Amino acid sequence: MKDSGDNSIIDKLQNFYIQLISKFGHCTGISPSRFRLMQQLFHVDEINQTTLQKELQIDRAAITRHLKQLEGDGIVTRRINPDDNRFTLVRLTDHGRQEIVAYREEKILFMAQLLQGFSEEEQKLFANMIERMQENINHIKGEN
Amino acid sequence: MKDSGDNSIIDKLQNFYIQLISKFGHCTGISPSRFRLMQQLFHVDEINQTTLQKELQIDRAAITRHLKQLEGDGIVTRRINPDDNRFTLVRLTDHGRQEIVAYREEKILFMAQLLQGFSEEEQKLFANMIERMQENINHIKGEN
DNA sequence: TTTATACAATTGACCAATCAATCGTTGATA
DNA sequence: TATCAACGATTGATTGGTCAATTGTATAAA
Numbered sequence: 001m002k003d004s005g006d007n008s009i010i011d012k013l014q015n016f017y018i019q020l021i022s023k024f025g026h027c028t029g030i031s032p033s034r035f036r037l038m039q040q041l042f043h044v045d046e047i048n049q050t051t052l053q054k055e056l057q058i059d060r061a062a063i064t065r066h067l068k069q070l071e072g073d074g075i076v077t078r079r080i081n082p083d084d085n086r087f088t089l090v091r092l093t094d095h096g097r098q099e100i101v102a103y104r105e106e107k108i109l110f111m112a113q114l115l116q117g118f119s120e121e122e123q124k125l126f127a128n129m130i131e132r133m134q135e136n137i138n139h140i141k142g143e144n
Numbered sequence: 145m146k147d148s149g150d151n152s153i154i155d156k157l158q159n160f161y162i163q164l165i166s167k168f169g170h171c172t173g174i175s176p177s178r179f180r181l182m183q184q185l186f187h188v189d190e191i192n193q194t195t196l197q198k199e200l201q202i203d204r205a206a207i208t209r210h211l212k213q214l215e216g217d218g219i220v221t222r223r224i225n226p227d228d229n230r231f232t233l234v235r236l237t238d239h240g241r242q243e244i245v246a247y248r249e250e251k252i253l254f255m256a257q258l259l260q261g262f263s264e265e266e267q268k269l270f271a272n273m274i275e276r277m278q279e280n281i282n283h284i285k286g287e288n
Numbered sequence: 289t290t291t292a293t294a295c296a297a298t299t300g301a302c303c304a305a306t307c308a309a310t311c312g313t314t315g316a317t318a
Numbered sequence: 319t320a321t322c323a324a325c326g327a328t329t330g331a332t333t334g335g336t337c338a339a340t341t342g343t344a345t346a347a348a
Contacts (some may be wrong), residue, residue: 192327
């Protein structure tokens with residue numbers, strides 16, 4: 001298991017993640033981005049798009065398009081901030097809230113299967129390792 | 145840290161992965177898929193596209209298009225298997241091999257930064273956990 | 289008060305991934 | 319030998335993401 005770059009952690013992670021997302025998408029029938037977006041909205045009352053964008057790390061353009069679509073589907077409402085017309089404020093509709101609740105239940109089931117055989121401690125450890133790596137990444141220079 | 149589905153491991157993983165890939169892409173200047181493709185080719189002499197596709201879990205169409213582009217860039221050559229005209233065999237050119245070697249070096253540097261502060265044991269543990277989750281995923285039913 | 293700067297959101301152009309349908313080849317079967 | 323099913327590869331249509339440029343609004347400076 002030398003670090004020659006072959007079958008490295010990054011490779012494993014990539015293979016794993018791709019399968020994970022693909023499976024999750026097929027199970028829930030929703031795209032990962034849209035799910036993340038809705039989930040983020042679920043936790044707040046109302047939020048503007050740029051804040052959403054920063055939290056999700058998705059491009060601004062993608063945010064705009066997703067939200068327009070979600071608005072068309074009756075999942076969210078959008079209105080311009082009366083105190084500052086540059087901001088548009090987004091919130092889930094009641095219908096949207098119901099939807100995301102259902103998805104979240106599916107997610108919990110999915111997670112249970114994913115983490116089968118993992119003790120509480122192991123789960124915490126894993127989460128912690130990811131956080132540490134994330135910290136490391138933040139210190140890597142690069143136009144991000 | 146209850147398992148209500150909020151800020152779950154899947155969320156953390158997703159946030160982490162997106163940042164990881166974005167940073168890696170910016171550092172190396174190559175797309176993750178293309179890199180994986182080239183890396184896979186690096187390990188074999190010659191290979192057909194379907195085998196590649198299965199190993200990488202990328203869509204067949206994407207494979208075809210990537211390889212056509214790589215062929216245009218002089219990174220790979222493609223020829224039809226004389227024993228069975230349905231297969232096209234792909235291999236890296238010498239130039240392609242040089243390229244991938246350079247990228248792999250960048251990857252090793254990147255990995256070193258990513259894993260800063262991780263002991264050998266921790267790295268193994270992490271890799272092992274991913275493998276276990278991957279196993280779990282394979283048992284989840286779903287059209288994949 | 290006018291002008292310049294900063295910022296949120298949007299749009300257009302482009303690239304990459306997926307799905308579904310199709311083409312061409314092969315091998316088995318009637 | 320003719321037909322059909324299986325399979326690899328390709329293509330078209332659609333979707334989602336990024337970058338760059340633009341629009342509209344607010345605020346600070348001249």
